[in-house]
Amino acid sequence: MIQGAAGQLRSGPSRSGGRSASKLGYTLLYVVLIGVAVFQLFPLVWLLLFSLKNNQEVFDLPPLSLPMNPRWENYEKVWSAGNISVYFLNSVWITVVATVLTIMLGSLVTFAITRMKWKGSSFVLGLFMVAMMIPVHSTLIPLFSLFNKAGLTDHPVSLILSYVAFNMPITIMILLGFYYTLPREVEEAAVMDGCSVHRVFFRIVLPMTGSVLATTAIINMIYNWNEFIFVNTFISSDMFKTLTVGVQNFIGQYTTDWGAIGATLMISILPILLMFLFLSDRIVEGIAAGSVKG
Missing domain, CATH: 1.10.3720.10 (MetI-like)
Structure with a gap:
């Protein structure tokens, strides 16, 4: 019985350590995947902001800056005219x-x-x-x-x-x-x-x-x-x-x-x-x- 108890004491910390390592691995994996997803979405966000600007804002403002007056009429213009x-x-x-x-x-x-x-x-x-x-x-x-x-x-x-x-x-x-x-x-x-x-x-x-x-x-x-x-x-x-x-x-x-x-x-x-x-x-x-x- 003493040996069994000692075995349980030895196995307890190792199991908890394994679970902690597994959680840490999953956390790192999710962080990497979220970073990749943000990197993939970056061109779409940039293009959306780009489409709401005029020529002056395109060249004067930073790429990810919001337009001063969002020009939704750009979509209406390209669709009709x-x-x-x-x-x-x-x-x-x-x-x-x-x-x-x-x-x-x-x-x-x-x-x-x-x-x-x-x-x-x-x-x-x-x-x-x-x-x-x-x-x-x-x-x-x-x-x-x-x-x-x-x-x-x-x-x-x-x-x-x-x-x-x-x-x-x-x-x-x-x-x-x-x-x-x-x-x-x-x-x-x-x-x-x-x-x-x-x-x-x-x-x-x-x-x-x-x-x-x-x-x-x-x-x-x-x-x-x-x-x-x-x-x-x-x-x-x-x-x-x-x-x-x-x-x-x-x-x-x-x-x-x-x-x-x-x-x-x-x-x-x-x-x-x-x-x-x-x-x-x-x-x-x-x-x-x-x-x-x-």
Whole structure:
């Protein structure tokens, strides 16, 4: 009994010391994470204050200083007089159409590669993976020549086709790991019941991949929404421009409306930021679901 009591006395301080060390570690971790979060939010706070200033305040006041008179009219001006409403709607529908097409085509390709036996499947998969290494800038001149001959320059179709082509490899790569984890028994049972290949894909496989489809949708939407090079190269009419290019309307030869530029950038950031905040858990869920095979 004396030895047992001595053992308890020896184990008591060590346990309390371990708990204290654990609490200290968690406290330091939270402090570091809060610091990183503040550092990440700094550009957004700066941009918000920037968008509420005039040109004189932008250059005379410190970056994080409050404007003397917040100019909320900058947002009204860019939305109405700056044609930003048209650019915003163009960004929305082009992003949605390109994302839906990429997800559907990527799902069909991944289903064919992982579930069907046919010659050349590995070769086709290799072509998609090699396409990830092609720089975007090296394709601008060939694509412009191709779209010009096809009569698609200055048309949204050129943007949609470019977005789908360049997002397909990363979409297939994300879907591939998840498709390998899907149980084949469900599909085999459906085939035994007389289900066709098309019904197997649309009624069984596609609903089972909801989490990873949300992940690929968010990644595609972020890329399509923020894309600048293709819009600036292929589109010249104001009626088809998107937000990323529309900000150039406030840059003149002799004067530049910096407050309007800041308001335009804030308008372009808010939709994608809100979508990411609400759906960020689905990104982690989808990536984690497809990260382990078997």
